[in-house]
Amino acid sequence: MDFYFGLAQLIGVHTLLGLSAYVVLLTGQVSLAQAGFFAIGAYVAAMLTVLAGWHLVPALGAAALTGATTACAVGFPALRVKGLMLVIATLAFGEGVRLFFFNFDYQIARGDVKVGPLGGEGFRQIRFFPENGWTTLEVMLFIWIFVLLVMALLWWLDRSRYGAVLRAVGEDELAAQSAGINLTAVKVSAITLGGAIAALGGGLYAHYATHIEHLSFGILLATFAIAYPIVGGLASVFGTLAAVLFVQGFLVEGLRDLGDWRNLLFGALIVLAMNLRPRGFLDAGNLRAIKRLFWGGGRGAP
Amino acid sequence: MLDLLQSASDGVLYGATYALIGIGFTLVFGVMHKINMAYGAASVGGAYLGLMVLKLGAGLPVPLVFFGSFLAGGLLGWMVYLACFHFIPLSSPLATLMSTVGMLLLIDEVIVHTTDGMPQNYPALFDDVMLRFGEFTLRGDLLLVFLVSVACMAGLLALLYRTRLGLATRAVSQQAIAAQLCGIRLAQVNVTTFVITGLLGGIAGAMIGAAVGTLSPLLTTPLTVKGLIVTVIGGLGSVPGAIVAGLLVGGFENVIQLYRGVTERDLYVMLLLFAFLVFRPGGLFAPAGGRN
Numbered sequence: 001m002d003f004y005f006g007l008a009q010l011i012g013v014h015t016l017l018g019l020s021a022y023v024v025l026l027t028g029q030v031s032l033a034q035a036g037f038f039a040i041g042a043y044v045a046a047m048l049t050v051l052a053g054w055h056l057v058p059a060l061g062a063a064a065l066t067g068a069t070t071a072c073a074v075g076f077p078a079l080r081v082k083g084l085m086l087v088i089a090t091l092a093f094g095e096g097v098r099l100f101f102f103n104f105d106y107q108i109a110r111g112d113v114k115v116g117p118l119g120g121e122g123f124r125q126i127r128f129f130p131e132n133g134w135t136t137l138e139v140m141l142f143i144w145i146f147v148l149l150v151m152a153l154l155w156w157l158d159r160s161r162y163g164a165v166l167r168a169v170g171e172d173e174l175a176a177q178s179a180g181i182n183l184t185a186v187k188v189s190a191i192t193l194g195g196a197i198a199a200l201g202g203g204l205y206a207h208y209a210t211h212i213e214h215l216s217f218g219i220l221l222a223t224f225a226i227a228y229p230i231v232g233g234l235a236s237v238f239g240t241l242a243a244v245l246f247v248q249g250f251l252v253e254g255l256r257d258l259g260d261w262r263n264l265l266f267g268a269l270i271v272l273a274m275n276l277r278p279r280g281f282l283d284a285g286n287l288r289a290i291k292r293l294f295w296g297g298g299r300g301a302p
Numbered sequence: 303m304l305d306l307l308q309s310a311s312d313g314v315l316y317g318a319t320y321a322l323i324g325i326g327f328t329l330v331f332g333v334m335h336k337i338n339m340a341y342g343a344a345s346v347g348g349a350y351l352g353l354m355v356l357k358l359g360a361g362l363p364v365p366l367v368f369f370g371s372f373l374a375g376g377l378l379g380w381m382v383y384l385a386c387f388h389f390i391p392l393s394s395p396l397a398t399l400m401s402t403v404g405m406l407l408l409i410d411e412v413i414v415h416t417t418d419g420m421p422q423n424y425p426a427l428f429d430d431v432m433l434r435f436g437e438f439t440l441r442g443d444l445l446l447v448f449l450v451s452v453a454c455m456a457g458l459l460a461l462l463y464r465t466r467l468g469l470a471t472r473a474v475s476q477q478a479i480a481a482q483l484c485g486i487r488l489a490q491v492n493v494t495t496f497v498i499t500g501l502l503g504g505i506a507g508a509m510i511g512a513a514v515g516t517l518s519p520l521l522t523t524p525l526t527v528k529g530l531i532v533t534v535i536g537g538l539g540s541v542p543g544a545i546v547a548g549l550l551v552g553g554f555e556n557v558i559q560l561y562r563g564v565t566e567r568d569l570y571v572m573l574l575l576f577a578f579l580v581f582r583p584g585g586l587f588a589p590a591g592g593r594n
Contacts, residue, residue: 030399077580084337085538087399088530089579095527096572103565120565219523223403230400264415267408271401275389278397 005136009208011248012143016201017221018228018240019150020194025229026163027190028170029083033074033090034198034225036097037067039217041199042206043101043117046126049207050115051108056128060146060203067199068192075188094222102214122213126206143204150197154237166190170234198225231273233280235287242281304437309560310553315444316513317552318451322506323525324532324544325458326499332475332539333495336398340382340405341503342526347409348375348500349507349517353422364425368450371508372501378409379500383493406526413519421518424511447509454505455545461498462541471495475539524568531575537585546586 017038024031041063048059078089107116117123129139157163168176169186177183206212224247232243251269255262277283282290323342330338352371356362386401431442462468473481474491482488510525511517532551536543551571558570578585 025396030396077576083395084331084335085534085579085583087337088534089575091527092531092572092575096569096576099566099569099572103569219527220407223407227400227403230396263411264408267404267406267411270404271385271408274386274397274401274404278390278394 002136005140008140012147013201013205015147015244017225020198021225022229022240023194026166030087031090032222033093035217035222036094037195037198038202041067041202042212045203046206049128063203064196064200068196071195072192075191098214098217124211126210128207151237233282235284239282309556313553313556314549315448317549318448319506319509320528320532321545321548323529324548326503327533328544329499339402343406343409343522344378345503345507346522348504349511368508371504375504376497376501379496383496421516424517426512447513535578537587540587543587
């Protein structure tokens with residue numbers, strides 16, 4: 001049973017990562033920096049609980065705040081460029097963060113062992129959960145509380161004025177600008193929110209994994225982050241969740257028996273999915289059909 | 303001082319491969335306004351296929367491996383176009399971005415699968431040749447890499463600026479709809495661009511194999527990142543920009559490696575990119591205003 005709880009933890013954390021990219025994608029910007037914010041959150045939260053002895057919840061708050069601040073600071077210069085230039089700028093930022101932690105040493109002696117991040121060896125002994133006697137089920141529930149909170153927040157945001165502004169910028173920048181929307185403010189706020197969510201996910205990841213190292217936060221993770229909302233579709237937050245379930249639940253765990261072939265199939269299936277459904281699993285049309293299925297025809301009006 | 307000069311020149315020679323990769327990204331961007339994320343992986347894949355030719359036909363002359371990589375790169379370029387661009391509507395940029403990322407993972411995994419993840423030795427030419435100018439030396443293998451890359455760039459520039467095909471390519475990259483109205487077949491230009499960039503990528507992959515001495519799937523990600531950085535520093539869509547930026551980044555990273563070590567090297571390359579994004583977001587050779 002613990003295996004499934006562990007899988008649910010992983011799915012929860014990856015959903016947070018995907019949602020952080022989803023917010024930025026709503027404004028039409030592709031950010032490959034989410035793995036960088038994720039890494040920042042992981043290191044900050046872990047250092048606070050291990051080195052400073054904080055409780056996990058304030059540490060997560062501080063991690064989210066750090067992620068948001070970094071994202072905001074990066075957002076201003078990076079958003080001077082748009083579209084494909086931004087993809088590359090954020091990719092470089094994410095790699096920069098990874099390389100920073102690759103060269104980052106900060107160890108203090110705790111009893112007879114030294115704890116703290118140690119460059120290429122990573123950061124071991126993040127033992128908040130075992131030290132406080134949390135079971136796997138409790139950890140999973142703890143993670144999913146955050147996932148559900150963030151999903152509810154984004155779902156509500158989508159229905160608010162702010163969500164409409166985000167989508168307006170994503171659909172057509174020129175039209176949005178002529179409607180009096182401040183493009184820079186919208187984009188920077190979206191990337192700030194995304195940075196906070198990614199850092200939150202990273203903080204949770206560091207504590208259930210108990211060991212983090214720079215290699216986990218590479219380009220692969222950054223592409224996963226944007227893959228979830230793109231494969232799932234941008235029409236709703238549930239698209240991201242569906243894609244995480246599909247990728248982590250089905251492709252990674254479900255096909256485990258296939259061994260090596262699984263990795264081959266993974267890339268091929270993404271290529272195929274994009275050819276068949278260029279706007280993702282859950283696009284606007286699909287979403288309406290599903291709503292009709294559950295709530296009858298009344299609410300299906302476009 | 304001599305050390306500085308030496309590592310800068312070595313870096314510039316090796317940077318020619320970055321320039322080739324940068325050209326590939328920039329050409330596809332110019333013509334289709336899309337990024338082909340699978341390009342770095344396809345280039346390394348082309349080099350692998352070339353190496354396979356040499357292994358299958360034992361006794362073939364070594365330079366043939368470069369030619370094999372060249373052709374295999376073109377083939378892979380065509381396949382990438384077919385799998386990731388042909389059937390996806392132009393209006394969904396996210397879909398092609400994602401499909402090429404999927405292709406990157408797929409090519410990487412195919413390489414790992416067929417070679418069991420073991421790095422493969424790559425034949426180097428002239429690696430025993432050293433040109434000496436007093437204390438200053440030029441490595442023969444790097445010089446070959448540089449000269450072959452320069453020859454390819456010259457060939458490409460001639461193709462772009464001296465042939466009807468090049469004229470059509472440039473027309474499409476300036477204004478696709480106007481080019482179509484003049485009777486240029488857009489789909490054909492797109493395919494040709496992919497094949498041409500694929501050929502270049504195959505050569506770049508082969509040159510990297512020759513300069514490093516081995517081929518490994520670990521090469522693809524750094525190559526993709528470096529190629530994209532070169533593209534941005536040079537100015538998206540500008541071929542001369544990509545060439546200059548490739549040589550610049552190659553020299554810069556080797557000098558940094560001399561002073562700060564290999565682990566911090568790429569960090570400074572990222573900082574260089576950010577400096578460009580802040581102070582010169584259009585790149586070295588930014589296209590004139592009015593085009594997007």
